[in-house]
Amino acid sequence: MSATVDSVQGFSPVPQSQWPDASKAKNCQMDACRKSFGLMGKGSNCYGCGRVCCSACLSQSMVIPGFVTSPSRPVCSYCAVAIAQAWEEQSNAAMRCRVLQHILTEQTSQLEELTQKSSSLRDENEALLGVKRKLEVDIELLKMESSTSMRSHNNEASPPQLQRSASMITKFASPTTTTGSSVDASASPQDLAKKKTQLDIREASLNEAKKKIAADNAKLVKERERVAEEESWILQELQGKAQVILHDHLVDLKALAIAQIEKDTAELHEQLRQLLSSKESPAPNAQHEKELKALQKNHIAEIKTL
Numbered sequence: 001m002s003a004t005v006d007s008v009q010g011f012s013p014v015p016q017s018q019w020p021d022a023s024k025a026k027n028c029q030m031d032a033c034r035k036s037f038g039l040m041g042k043g044s045n046c047y048g049c050g051r052v053c054c055s056a057c058l059s060q061s062m063v064i065p066g067f068v069t070s071p072s073r074p075v076c077s078y079c080a081v082a083i084a085q086a087w088e089e090q091s092n093a094a095m096r097c098r099v100l101q102h103i104l105t106e107q108t109s110q111l112e113e114l115t116q117k118s119s120s121l122r123d124e125n126e127a128l129l130g131v132k133r134k135l136e137v138d139i140e141l142l143k144m145e146s147s148t149s150m151r152s153h154n155n156e157a158s159p160p161q162l163q164r165s166a167s168m169i170t171k172f173a174s175p176t177t178t179t180g181s182s183v184d185a186s187a188s189p190q191d192l193a194k195k196k197t198q199l200d201i202r203e204a205s206l207n208e209a210k211k212k213i214a215a216d217n218a219k220l221v222k223e224r225e226r227v228a229e230e231e232s233w234i235l236q237e238l239q240g241k242a243q244v245i246l247h248d249h250l251v252d253l254k255a256l257a258i259a260q261i262e263k264d265t266a267e268l269h270e271q272l273r274q275l276l277s278s279k280e281s282p283a284p285n286a287q288h289e290k291e292l293k294a295l296q297k298n299h300i301a302e303i304k305t306l
């Protein structure tokens, strides 16, 4: 309890200039004593109140508040009690001061932690926004593909962004809340109380910012879910369309091929007929015609099985 404070609240010694003259006192001025000094004996002043006392009444010695660099001085029993109480109170005040200082340090480090958390949340928020923009671009591409729609239906590769963004969501587990320790503000010195109020205000605004970031994150997660849903829906639609188009084309191609073959065989048939007639042969061999028709049928059957 080294007293760095020079004066102590609750006790102020009477200045020496106001002390009564000890050489002129006839009796000890303590009410309970009143001892007469006689011819030889002579009283001394109490360093607290200045009262002239006998040596028995000045038996205690204390460091006087306001004179901490001086050695202990003799004091009367009244002043001894008052000074002891004053020192005790100062000691308690110093203790409270240290406790408050400790709480302040703790809260400052909590604030720093919160600030760091807040900035890392902001970073993750930025990253999520980037993912969202990429997904939007992917969806635009898918929509364009769907409108041209002459793709093969093997277009099943799921975009890697979905997995990446899912792993990012898990990072956003609810942030741990730090609780501030409570201080008996009425007991603190004024400047400490002021500092504490400022810290409280800063903490409140930080909490506000944290809430906002959490709300933004929730919105982003929802938005991403919506986008993923839309994406899978578009993929399905795309596949369906591709199959329909493919089927239509196959049917068209088959019909075209069959028509072409029928036309070709008819031409061949005609050519053969002409060739045979130019050689002045008899009417075309019935066997040949049969073979030709069988060939034609086989061709058509082959194409239909495609």
Ligand SMILES: [Zn+2]
Pocket (backbone or CB within 6 Å): 046, 047, 048, 049, 050, 051, 075, 076, 077, 078, 079
């Ligand atoms: Zn005294």
Ligand SMILES: [Zn+2]
Pocket (backbone or CB within 6 Å): 028, 029, 030, 033, 034, 035, 053, 054, 055, 056, 057
């Ligand atoms: Zn006395």
